[in-house]
Amino acid sequence: MSTPSNNSTSIPTNLLSNNRAWADRLRTEDPGFFLRLSHQQTPQYFWIGCSDSRVPATQITGLLPGEMFVHRNVANVVPPADLNCLSALQFAVDVLKVRHVIVCGHYGCSGIRAAMEGHRLGLVDDWLRNVADVRQKHAVHLAGLENKERQLDRLCELNVMEQVAHVANAASVQDAWARGQALVVHGWIYAVDDGLLRDLGLSVDGPAGLAIERANPAASQGAPLAGAGMTSEVAKGEVAL
DSSP states (O other): OOOOOOTTTSOOHHHHHHHHHHHHHHHHHOTTHHHHHHHOOOOSEEEEEEOOTTOOHHHHHTOOTTSEEEEEETTOOOOTTOHHHHHHHHIIIIISOOSEEEEEEETTOHHHHHHHHTOOOSTHHHHTHHHHHHHHHTHHHHHTSSSHHHHHHHHHHHHHHHHHHHHHHSHHHHHHHHTTOOOEEEEEEEETTTTEEEEEEEEEOSGGGOOOOTTOTTTTTTOOOGGGTOOOOSOTTOOOO
16 A cells, blocks of 8 residues: 555654654653553542643643543533543542542633633534533623633633532442542643643532532632632532532
8 A cells, every 4th residue: 555645644653753752761761661551550540621632631740651540521521421421430430449530621721612602613512512501500600700701711610610510429429438438529720821730629528528509500609710829719528509
């Protein structure tokens, strides 16, 4: 078979070269690294993040392969009926025995913006309905913010909070807590413009700490934006949405 001459269909050999250089560098630093890695993975963390190419989970947290189990999708959503995400969560909790589940969004998320502004992008519109529901729930609060970018940042945060609640309510997580397994669910957000992660002050370590106030969807309206160097007023161990 002849090699295609069209650059759009040719093999990205630079990525293969980069991979060899990366593997060689790791072997030089730690000759037994890949041998140990091939035997098992024992991560302490399960990351649920956005598919955005600017937010690579292990790089921004300074971890090596094998130290974090990762699931990513557009706008870091955890729909209660999504078997893909829930299966990854169940595997992380039941098989890998992770101790921390981190739901991490990021400011300037294109998926969040599309849901906020009602852009029509195709099939992904159905997926982003999950974010649109968060926007609708907090519509009054969002409308009270001074500009569109502030609203976008806040919706990015509110979406993380909603997904933390979904994770904490998942059967695999509830079952883990019921049997006394140590497991904490966290809500974080990442700023692409400075490379820093921010804790939204939202951590849940058991069913007793989970308070979902469906009757009061504006419960977190008073929270300042973490992007301004502050964190949510939602108390540690309590999800109020």
